[in-house]
Amino acid sequence: MQLPSNEHNNFPLTRFESMLKTNNVLFFDSEEFEEIIQHYLENGKIALAKKATKLGLEQHPTSTNLKLFQVEMYIFEDKLDVADQLLDELYLLEPSNEEIYIQKANIFSRRDLHTDAIKLLEAALEITEDASDVLSLIGMEYLFLEDFENAKYFFMKCVEEDEQDYSALYNIIYCFEYLEQYEAAIDYLNDFLNKNPYCEVAWHQVGKQYYTLKDYNKALAAFDFAIISDDRFIGAYLEKGKVLEKLSKYSEAIESYTITLGLDDPTSFALLRIGKCYEKLGETELALQFYSKCVEEDALLDKGWIAITDYYLKNKNYKKALYFIEKALNIDSENVLYWKRYAKINTRLNLFEEAEHGYRRTLELGNYELESWLQRADILIHLGEYEACVKNLFQATEFYPENAEIEFRLAGLYYYLADDRKAEYHLKNALSFNDEFVMIIEELFPTVFVRNSVKEIIKKHKKPSI
Incomplete structure (x- = not known):
């Protein structure tokens, strides 16, 4: 009789999980444990990663790599002193192991000693065979120090090592944007695109820079190139829609936003913008349909409820406006923007006690605009609450x-x-x-x-x- 194949159990992860279920102790070599732990860490299963590390060290107590995973667990649990001590022990055994420097730098970073972290990472850079990862870590430390020029430099070095590292590319643009160097960002991205002409991420970022500079036609061209490079790139369609809105091309903007609805689950942002475009086109029924879909998709998106409320406010349908803002408040009673509208609508409806409550909640939630103090004061005067009004104004x-x-x-x-x-x-x-x-x-x-x-x-x- 032929025995069923046991081939799938040879896969380390499957065997390990089977062992956990049966409590049978199986042997794994250290590299298999490393593979298992890495899998759990990448999937956010920290408890399982910790268990695999413990079992791995029981079977391979001298494995440096497994001990480094243990260090990672200690750092994750904020046991920095314990992690530090273990790293010191490992350093005596393997002074040329780059991961020891990297984890030590991680501890310095956790302690806000970013300059010390950078020194260790620079030492790791001298011995590493994977410079891009270390360069990226140095860039992040400079970001923590808010030294954006140096951060930008190291992220650029990282991209030179690995042009597919889009995380580093995004960080470069973040630095340019923080420094308000939008033209320089465009120049850098154009150089990058000369080598990578079909990089949708770079085209997308070029478009965003032109959008910031209000050069909408060039922004539109850049987003079109991003879409040519990847016709399923949702971000490019959304940004293209925003540009078309700025150019008052509302029908085309609707088309761009609508494409995103077919590429993935609808986003509340796209539904909201479609509603706004229909409202600009005077298609009020369609606008309200999409505002409703927006809040159904994401009831916590205040812009959706505000769009519906403001629509009825503009059309002086105060009862409908009140109905929707009360629905919004039932979902999020701590939203200042909702309370401001609640107060304004009730004032229009001559419901002054409710309006006063609205302005009071607005102030209690930290919205200290002069208008809020004065509007509440005027309502209190109307209600004859003079002492309360005096108190309100002295607070103002x-x-x-x-x-x-x-x-x-x-x-x-x-x-x-x-x-x-x-x-x-x-x-x-x-x-x-x-x-x-x-x-x-x-x-x-x-x-x-x-x-x-x-x-x-x-x-x-x-x-x-x-």
Whole structure:
């Protein structure tokens, strides 16, 4: 009788996982353990990688490579002192092992000692056979130091070693962008494209630089080349759509965004932009359909809910606008942009208590724009909540001292509260800061404005017109 083939069990990973399930101890050579551990690390299965490292060292206690994996586990668990000590022991055994330098540099980096990390990586560079990885690590350390020129230099050296290292290429462009060297970025990318004319990533980045420089026609050409290089490159279609919007070519932008929907799962960004384009074209029903699809795809994308709400706001359909902003708030009650619109819509609907609540939540969530303080103040005045309004305005003065709009309101409030001394103090302050806002007294506190004593103070302090 022929026995079933056991060939698949010879694969180290399969055998290892079978061993874990059965508790039978199987033997693996050290290279097989390294392969297994690397697989788990690349797939984010840290617990299994740790277990494989432990079992590997039990079978091969002198393996330097397995001990280096153990160092990696210690660093991941933030056991830096233990990792450091083990590296020192390994260094005495293998002083020319580049990975020891790299992991030691990793520990320095974790401790924010980036200059020391760079020195070790430069030492590793002298002995490594894979310069591109070490050059990339040096570049990252310079990024941590915010030394973008040196970071850029080392990432460029990395790309010279390996032109397929798109991660390094992205980092080079990041440095150019941070330094606002957009033309230099284009020159670098054009040189790169002379050697790699069908690199969709480089064309995509060229397009983004031209987009930043507002040279939309050149940006469009670059994104078209990216698509020619890879007709399934979703990022290029999305960026092309953005450019077409800037050129007011909304129908073409819709086409570009729509292609992405067929290439992969729909993105909320594409659905939102299609809705915006339809709205610009006056196709309101289609715009609303895509806004709805956008929030169905990603209910946490505030731009989707805001687009629907703002559409109804613009069309003065405040009840519909309120309906959608309340739905948004049920999903994310900590969103300042939602509360600002909630307050604004309720003001339009003359629901002043709800509007005041909206502005109060806006302020509580850290949105300290002057408008938020003043709008809340005006609603509190309307509601007759004068003491609360005074408190609100004094809080505003912490962020906006010597502000005439605040001081005129405080003056009017103190007159209403029959504290003429404080009222006059704030009225004089307001007039000295900017007397053009005196109409605030007239509009918000009409009974105060007609007082002779108030008129005298205004007349005395009003700057003569030139």
